[in-house]
Amino acid sequence: MTDGEEYTLEDEIVARARIHARDVVDENGLAVDLTALEWDVSARARRRAGACRWHADRGVATIVLARRAYERYEWPAFAGIVRHELVHAWEFQQFGESGHGDRFREQAAALEAPRYCEAFTEPRYVLRCLTADCDWRAKRHRASKPVASPDQYRCGDCGGSYEVEHVESGRTWATAGGYGGAKAALGEDW
Structure with a gap:
């Protein structure tokens, strides 16, 4: 920073x-080459607390x-996210690829890093299976295709139909038309 510039969050x-x-x-x-590591901050992210992108060409x-x-988060929890990433x-x-498998799990445990990070925001939508004996649920933060057209998709567990709930309003729909109707009815509250 030069004189007169302020540090940001x-x-x-x-x-x-x-x-x-x-x-x-x-x-x-941990055999991480810190000189081959770049850092960025996302002001838009709502679901993932962190991500690691690999630029193999560089x-x-x-x-x-x-x-x-x-x-x-408090710092200890956020530091866990840093260790996870x-x-x-x-x-x-080391390997040119990454996931959450056995190798990741073992190294994360050694660093006391969480395997998955807790959500830090409430989802905007919840998808719920309509089959009586199925407990499948999924959370979404954006109006993705399965949110906007639930009749074109199936439950992730049993293959049955599901409904979508707009969490803030409690409105639900199970079709693309229902999505459009809920969106129109909520107007600015969407």
Whole structure:
């Protein structure tokens, strides 16, 4: 920063994450090349607290952290997200791929990193199976195709029909027409 420039919340997030990453690598011997690691902050993310993207052509991993998650979590929980994404960076750098399988699970456990991160925002929509003995549910934050046209898709467990609930209003629909009607009825409250 030059004189007169102010630090932003994004600067704070990246600075704390970098310091924590350096400590994790130094203290645990995690073979992450920090010079081949980039950091970014997403102001839009609502569902994922973090992500790690691999740029194979450059041999660089980019860890993207969600600003909203940083604002909602206490530091120990957010530091767990940083460690989680560091495991992805390690896998990308060492193996060229990453997931949440056995290798990830083992390394995450060694770093006391969560395998999955808790949601930090409530979903905008909930999908629920209409079959009486099926408990399938899915949460969505955006009006994806399965939200807008539920009659074109099936339950993830039993294959039955499902309905969608707009969480804030409680309105439900099971067809594309129902989606359009709910959206029109809610207007600005959509």
